[in-house]
Amino acid sequence: xxxxxxxxxxxxxxxxxxxxxxxxxxxxxxxxxxxxxxxxxxxxxxxxxxxxxxxxxxxxxxxxxxxxxxxxxxxxxxxxxxxxxxxxxxxxxxxxxxxxxxxxxxxxxxxxxxxxxxxxxxxxxxxxxxxxxxxxxxxxxxxxxxxxxxxxxxxxxxxxxxxxxxxxxxxxxxxxxxxxxxxxxxxxxxxxxxxxxxxxxxxxxxxxxxxxxxxxxxxxxxxxxxxxxxxxxxxxxxxxxxxxxxxxxxxxxxxxxxxxxxxxxxxxxxxxxxxxxxxxxxxxxxxxxxxxxxxxxxxxxxxxxxxxxxxxxxxxxxxxxxxxxxxxxxxxxxxxxxxxxxxxxxxxxxxxxxxxxxx
Numbered sequence: 001x002x003x004x005x006x007x008x009x010x011x012x013x014x015x016x017x018x019x020x021x022x023x024x025x026x027x028x029x030x031x032x033x034x035x036x037x038x039x040x041x042x043x044x045x046x047x048x049x050x051x052x053x054x055x056x057x058x059x060x061x062x063x064x065x066x067x068x069x070x071x072x073x074x075x076x077x078x079x080x081x082x083x084x085x086x087x088x089x090x091x092x093x094x095x096x097x098x099x100x101x102x103x104x105x106x107x108x109x110x111x112x113x114x115x116x117x118x119x120x121x122x123x124x125x126x127x128x129x130x131x132x133x134x135x136x137x138x139x140x141x142x143x144x145x146x147x148x149x150x151x152x153x154x155x156x157x158x159x160x161x162x163x164x165x166x167x168x169x170x171x172x173x174x175x176x177x178x179x180x181x182x183x184x185x186x187x188x189x190x191x192x193x194x195x196x197x198x199x200x201x202x203x204x205x206x207x208x209x210x211x212x213x214x215x216x217x218x219x220x221x222x223x224x225x226x227x228x229x230x231x232x233x234x235x236x237x238x239x240x241x242x243x244x245x246x247x248x249x250x251x252x253x254x255x256x257x258x259x260x261x262x263x264x265x266x267x268x269x270x271x272x273x274x275x276x277x278x279x280x281x282x283x284x285x286x287x288x289x290x291x292x293x294x295x296x297x298x299x300x301x302x303x304x305x306x307x308x309x310x311x312x313x314x315x316x317x318x319x320x321x322x323x324x325x326x327x328x329x330x331x332x333x334x335x336x337x338x339x340x341x342x343x344x345x346x347x348x349x350x351x352x353x354x355x356x357x358x359x
Contacts, residue, residue, distance in 0.1 A: 083131035099191035114231030191232030212323035
């Protein structure tokens with residue numbers, strides 16, 4: 001009875017958006033049943049996004065070599081204790097473009113990690129500043145971005161720069177959590193704000209949701225500095241990296257991080273296997289869009305077979321839970337024959353539009 005009442009309310013509020021959309025004999029269910037199915041899909045998506053129960057001990061992903069977690073980072077007041085784990089991407093004049101950190105892959109290679117919108121795409125020249133345990137800086141210039149994702153808070157906004165083997169003598173690679181953070185849990189991050197003299201510890205980041213590639217965060221404590229923190233490691237209570245800070249949208253209280261496990265495993269497979277694995281959007285299990293190198297999505301639109309607009313999502317700033325592998329969950333009523341329209345950007349500039357007809 002409750003689901004029918006919700007269906008009735010949703011139909012009432014949805015009629016303006018769906019006005020003029022005929023329910024043809026080809027459809028096996030009337031509109032109310034369709035909306036009910038949409039609600040059930042949403043409820044199913046919410047159940048799927050519920051975090052799994054934490055393991056007895058913290059585990060990091062298998063694509064990285066074992067690393068000692070920052071188990072007591074919450075109580076650390078001096079950033080020099082974490083210097084060997086952090087990194088700064090630099091411009092040609094030695095100015096920090098953002099923040100970052102160090103990981104080591106299972107193959108033994110060292111990488112500096114930062115945000116894609118900070119470091120750039122694969123092949124771009126890069127410089128990186130690392131730190132010895134005593135805080136002394138070591139700059140590496142003339143490096144090349146090894147692998148890059150794409151721009152946007154729902155996208156793998158991450159880049160990797162392979163570091164010289166000599167850096168292994170003093171850096172302390174971080175571990176990456178094998179699980180997304182739980183809703184309501186508190187996270188923290190170390191980064192280098194533009195207007196601060198050194199690294200800052202940002203605490204009190206509460207997890208709203210962790211679904212797909214995006215982790216949505218709310219500040220529960222005052223974070224004095226944010227500009228320049230993009231690319232910083234977002235750390236869970238076990239001292240493992242769970243996200244990579246991507247910025248803010250929708251006001252100062254809405255912060256976003258990129259899922260570290262998903263984005264880094266994708267980039268490492270691309271780079272260390274020597275072949276590009278596209279970032280794919282799927283609808284009902286069917287590949288709908290494969291992004292090329294450096295491409296991202298500007299908006300996603302749901303249209304009827306005749307091209308009438310039903311719903312449009314501004315992808316880079318979309319706050320709700322969205323998984324590119326189950327894009328149908330972003331819309332209430334996706335039917336066979338409908339069209340999903342993708343606006344594709346290269347970098348931050350419009351490139352082309354892709355249309356996908358739902359089977």
